[in-house]
Amino acid sequence: MAQQTFLQAIGRGLWEEMERDPAVVMLGEDIGVYGGAFKVTDGFLPHFGRERVIDTPISETAIIGAAVGMSYLGLRPVAELQFIDFIACCFNQITNFVAKSHYRWGAPVPMVIRGPSGGGVHGGPFHSQNPEMYFVHTPGLKVVYPSTPYDAKGLIKASIRDNNPVLFFEHKFLYRRIKEELPEDDYIVPLGKAAVRREGRHLTLVSYAAMVHTCLEAAEQLEKEDGISCEVVDLRTLLPLDRETLIASLKKTNKMLVVHEDTRTGGIAGEIAAIVMEEAFEELDGPLLRVTSLDTPVPYSPPLEEFFLPNVEKVAAAARHLAKY
Amino acid sequence: MAQQTFLQAIGRGLWEEMERDPAVVMLGEDIGVYGGAFKVTDGFLPHFGRERVIDTPISETAIIGAAVGMSYLGLRPVAELQFIDFIACCFNQITNFVAKSHYRWGAPVPMVIRGPSGGGVHGGPFHSQNPEMYFVHTPGLKVVYPSTPYDAKGLIKASIRDNNPVLFFEHKFLYRRIKEELPEDDYIVPLGKAAVRREGRHLTLVSYAAMVHTCLEAAEQLEKEDGISCEVVDLRTLLPLDRETLIASLKKTNKMLVVHEDTRTGGIAGEIAAIVMEEAFEELDGPLLRVTSLDTPVPYSPPLEEFFLPNVEKVAAAARHLAKY
Amino acid sequence: MPLSKPQHLELYYWMQLNRKLEDALTILFRQNKIVGGLYSSLGQEAISVGSAYALEKRDWMAPMIRNVGALLVKGFKPRDIAMQYMAKKGSPTRGKDGTSHFGDLQDRHIVSPISMLGDLIPVMAGVGLAARYLGRDEVAMTWIGEGGSSTGAFHEGLNFAAVQKAPLVLILENNQWAYSTPTYLQAGLKDFADRARAYGIPGVSVDGNDVLAVYEAARAAVERARRGDGPTLIEAKTFRRKGHAQHDPANYVPDWMRKEWEAKDPILRFENYLTAKKLWTEKEKNEILARIDRELKEELAAAEASPLPRPEEAALGVYCEGCHEIRAVWKRPLDEVKPPRHDVAQWFVDRQPALRPTESREAVGVADNPGHGRKKTRKKK
Amino acid sequence: MPLSKPQHLELYYWMQLNRKLEDALTILFRQNKIVGGLYSSLGQEAISVGSAYALEKRDWMAPMIRNVGALLVKGFKPRDIAMQYMAKKGSPTRGKDGTSHFGDLQDRHIVSPISMLGDLIPVMAGVGLAARYLGRDEVAMTWIGEGGSSTGAFHEGLNFAAVQKAPLVLILENNQWAYSTPTYLQAGLKDFADRARAYGIPGVSVDGNDVLAVYEAARAAVERARRGDGPTLIEAKTFRRKGHAQHDPANYVPDWMRKEWEAKDPILRFENYLTAKKLWTEKEKNEILARIDRELKEELAAAEASPLPRPEEAALGVYCEGCHEIRAVWKRPLDEVKPPRHDVAQWFVDRQPALRPTESREAVGVADNPGHGRKKTRKKK
Ligand SMILES: Cc1ncc(C[n+]2csc(CCOP(=O)(O)OP(=O)(O)O)c2C)c(N)n1
Ligand SMILES: Cc1ncc(C[n+]2csc(CCOP(=O)(O)OP(=O)(O)O)c2C)c(N)n1
Numbered sequence A, B: 001m002a003q004q005t006f007l008q009a010i011g012r013g014l015w016e017e018m019e020r021d022p023a024v025v026m027l028g029e030d031i032g033v034y035g036g037a038f039k040v041t042d043g044f045l046p047h048f049g050r051e052r053v054i055d056t057p058i059s060e061t062a063i064i065g066a067a068v069g070m071s072y073l074g075l076r077p078v079a080e081l082q083f084i085d086f087i088a089c090c091f092n093q094i095t096n097f098v099a100k101s102h103y104r105w106g107a108p109v110p111m112v113i114r115g116p117s118g119g120g121v122h123g124g125p126f127h128s129q130n131p132e133m134y135f136v137h138t139p140g141l142k143v144v145y146p147s148t149p150y151d152a153k154g155l156i157k158a159s160i161r162d163n164n165p166v167l168f169f170e171h172k173f174l175y176r177r178i179k180e181e182l183p184e185d186d187y188i189v190p191l192g193k194a195a196v197r198r199e200g201r202h203l204t205l206v207s208y209a210a211m212v213h214t215c216l217e218a219a220e221q222l223e224k225e226d227g228i229s230c231e232v233v234d235l236r237t238l239l240p241l242d243r244e245t246l247i248a249s250l251k252k253t254n255k256m257l258v259v260h261e262d263t264r265t266g267g268i269a270g271e272i273a274a275i276v277m278e279e280a281f282e283e284l285d286g287p288l289l290r291v292t293s294l295d296t297p298v299p300y301s302p303p304l305e306e307f308f309l310p311n312v313e314k315v316a317a318a319a320r321h322l323a324k325y
Numbered sequence C, D: 001m002p003l004s005k006p007q008h009l010e011l012y013y014w015m016q017l018n019r020k021l022e023d024a025l026t027i028l029f030r031q032n033k034i035v036g037g038l039y040s041s042l043g044q045e046a047i048s049v050g051s052a053y054a055l056e057k058r059d060w061m062a063p064m065i066r067n068v069g070a071l072l073v074k075g076f077k078p079r080d081i082a083m084q085y086m087a088k089k090g091s092p093t094r095g096k097d098g099t100s101h102f103g104d105l106q107d108r109h110i111v112s113p114i115s116m117l118g119d120l121i122p123v124m125a126g127v128g129l130a131a132r133y134l135g136r137d138e139v140a141m142t143w144i145g146e147g148g149s150s151t152g153a154f155h156e157g158l159n160f161a162a163v164q165k166a167p168l169v170l171i172l173e174n175n176q177w178a179y180s181t182p183t184y185l186q187a188g189l190k191d192f193a194d195r196a197r198a199y200g201i202p203g204v205s206v207d208g209n210d211v212l213a214v215y216e217a218a219r220a221a222v223e224r225a226r227r228g229d230g231p232t233l234i235e236a237k238t239f240r241r242k243g244h245a246q247h248d249p250a251n252y253v254p255d256w257m258r259k260e261w262e263a264k265d266p267i268l269r270f271e272n273y274l275t276a277k278k279l280w281t282e283k284e285k286n287e288i289l290a291r292i293d294r295e296l297k298e299e300l301a302a303a304e305a306s307p308l309p310r311p312e313e314a315a316l317g318v319y320c321e322g323c324h325e326i327r328a329v330w331k332r333p334l335d336e337v338k339p340p341r342h343d344v345a346q347w348f349v350d351r352q353p354a355l356r357p358t359e360s361r362e363a364v365g366v367a368d369n370p371g372h373g374r375k376k377t378r379k380k381k
């Protein structure tokens, strides 16, 4: 099979699940006739029909609310947010209605909320955000943020089959920038399992989504230029977190550097620091450090956004510092 | 002057600021004629008039939006959310309009968003929440969560005078449960400064809001029963965090236990763990540990909520464990 | 067809059960046996009962906090409501949540509300759309206060339902107060039924203290929805006779208003109607009242007997671990939805007056709109 | 009073400047000199220009993404808009944000939008209320698309403005498409002006390709707002001649539709009007066009000359460290607001028909509603 981009892989995963199960339906703004702002659902309307591919008004609260109602009758709705930034407009439905439904009265909400996320494409403050931590902090949700086409396809399929509400973040920087040969078979990638992208001995780089590629590049450089051997862990699922893989890697390298594109304060690096303290304090040969975006909105102008984001240099510098520790 | 409850202290602070500055106005649901669901603004309407004490429709997004507009003309609006849980309904206005206004185009938004927060009163999943971390993770906001009448009054006044948007969380469990003699003079408590509530030698308990009192009680018990001397740090402001006070206390005790009523994953304990790693790893004689609520919605039934919340026993147990470390 | 005599008596039974249950709950509240606040629908019973009575068993509903009557009509027992308020282990939410915050997806087709007003409207629109997709002619009903109609969720939900022609019936209970806020600070409207005009759907106002008027309006709206003609907004005008909740003396409500509305008590009015129309005898009335007393005694005893939940249960149930699988139940041949559907991915603009240049002003509402999709689409009426 | 001849020529100047600036931006876009997407208001210039022209200098406005014309009329220069799109250091946001996401609180009284549609409406209601409280007779104007009228913020904002009778004018640009979504999937409405009916405020529809019609409707609404009679919703019917943004070929738009609307080009129409009414000479027209070319050349040169911001600036300005203090400017004696006000903390229920029992149906909208407050309140009209 030909190489598939990150975007195509997600589209294929959605397509196959809709083929497999008529209970899977989609709703969102401009997803039908137009095929979605990024064309993820291009061609879905003619094939699956307007009953299953619903073009909605500009009403995020209605989109999520309607998806909840559909899930109560056993459907498995996939709601697209045109840009993930607009998730703020349905925050109440997601955190109060969706997340608490099963706990309060035993009503499962098997739905997926997906949308283009992240920066690096000069989208400015409202088309570049990484809101994942708002939802990692909301019990009742699952949060997925893949970094490769293979994972993206396997995880979107697993998310649709999961009986819980899953937030599926798609890093738009990766949409067309990475390609991969994908297997023909109907595979899934289980939620809640991190992946070791690169074996290493001296320290562990922990990341997810686009920053995984930044970490891999930095690891290459560190190996070559400094002889520092980095293990790279790709979280893939942020809630629930795969503590086993994190701790196992730490036990091996005894040093950990967390890299996220999300802003610093309250980012997932803190949660990982707390987990490491609780579960493997003795394993630490140095402080858990973090390389993150600045604590600002995402600026629009290219030089500003580059300064705002983590990059290979920043990761490498922090890794060198930690390796020396 | 007579003893004042936590609730009265907030009311007095608001009253004095409105007396001092005609630019201070209020809006919210049932705050005028009724004086607010908890009567914080009882008597404000007759005194300050309906132009300054605005009863709104049930429209949180309009309340915050209107307050932003007012702040653009130099007013200092104080928006009340009837219960802080409803902040989810204006999440977009707060995180995208309010928080990013000054960064994007230099327009300051001097407003205060306040409301009854927290659990322990059997309010159930939608009248007991602690949403502070959603906003601690949002650059551009300031977040305040006091624990004493003195601080509550001094901090609400400082919040109103601040040129930035301040989220002011009022723990409803404290409203009528704690009293304090307050000075007559027009004092403020500066934002961004933590307070050491109790000096100690063996370990530091870090907390805020209602849990500060739980920590103080636990500290008493630990001193008496186990001879463990705990220092208790009350954060008071969660954003910006007072790193100096935290690190100074850690340098003294070399052990830290963070206690928060907020749910565990993504709570502020993680951020503090990351800061400690970055700034004082060498000072740690044991892991930074945390005692928090469970990762669930806030359950309604008393035995369930008690199990959900941290309490003196849980704090004392964790402290003993850490002290032994 | 008009209601039969037994049906009239049923309506009476439900309204009285609604009221007497709430009276009993008030006593429990005074005895501190209720956790948190207690809400009353005193004087609004005709709305909950009359509207829910218009639903078939297969239909769906989501109650608001004052819709105790609707919960009873749709099959929950007084003990369920009492146990919710007492936060007992035996309550439908096992003590996890209180008040009317519970439901039943399997049998009674009831969706639980949350506190945030308005959120149920898009949710119930989705319920209706799912039923339609599954080939089931089921209607979804929910309620909102005149205050709740100011929320963004109300607007997004009802607008979406209108565009999709979802089988939804929304009862707007205008009881003239939203906590302490009167209608004129909620909206510049005389009739909240006018909210419907923003969506191109019917909006009707009825006397909310007349159970038959409410029933008829609801019935018509339910039939309209079942026909596939989309949502209806029904404003039921009434009055909140107690405070917002038990803690609220509602001093902001003028006495003359309370008095006038007490005189319009929906149960009293219906009793007089039944007597005037000779639809019952004193004996039948007393039997109903006796039955209610009997039932409530049992029900409340059962509720009180239920223990509080075990503390450890607080940690359970955040996620569905395959614990409770809701399966889609199809009432149409799956072939009808099997891909490929060959829907044409273009608007039928030639059949979209709404899209013609605007000075030719014969644009139409969604109702007659063929929409986009398969070449052969619904005929215009 | 009717517009003078020079004012007519000003309207023409602004519309042409709007269009030619966007033409120039399109060229910059093709040269990859623009960061991110480029949005066009081709064919909608009459709306931005005609409505903004109805504002006084002291009035407030908040543009949406297609309101380049309004930004120009209200005092921003083409270079400002160009630098925003090119993310230059010299842009009003110093490169922090792009497109029409900028404003000026001090002089031009312009509030910056954010991307989330609808959010500006409550914000501008607040601007209007603040002006009223400060004793300033300033009016706030903003715009929304027919698509944006489906958002909860639109509803909450306009409803709140109506209840508070805020001096707000909302122009709804119905250009028949929301990205790829046609009106009939946005709302079941023929006229989006009907959205106003949910709030008890006037809603009018005008030909959005007729700059004078837009101006007159806007002018009337501005005067109404200034009088204290509250908000107006104006639907301007038009058509989006380009794609949603440069990247979008808009294949979903039928050709006949594009053609019909090109024929209704607002600038062409106004040119014909000016000629027919002998309001200008060929010479005057050419002078205007020459002036625009001259100005744009300068403006764009200045914009291109501006450097990109220094990277380190990304870290600055999240908080206002006393850096930029906006002070309340009073135009009324402070004694008028000095406490104690002796407002009576009770509804004037006796003067609240809205609160009378509902079968006496003479309830009234907010407009004639005395509201609550001081004993002597505004007389009913
Ligand atoms: C979004 C939201 N904001 C605020 C509240 C707090 N609140 C609960 S009930 C209520 C008044 C509701 O009035 P109305 O909708 O008329 O219903 P009624 O109580 O009259 O039945 C308010 C403000 C809420 N539940 N949800
Ligand atoms: C709340 C929200 N949801 C989605 C979007 C993405 N979006 C940007 S413009 C647009 C279409 C807007 O259509 P309309 O309001 O008619 O304005 P027009 O583009 O036609 O001028 C959409 C869906 C947004 N900006 N805000």
Ligand SMILES: [Mg+2]
Residues within 6 Å of the ligand: C145, C146, C147, C173, C174, C175, C176, C177, C178, C179
């Ligand atoms: Mg009401």
Ligand SMILES: [Mg+2]
Residues within 6 Å of the ligand: D145, D146, D147, D173, D174, D175, D176, D177, D178, D179
């Ligand atoms: Mg449009």
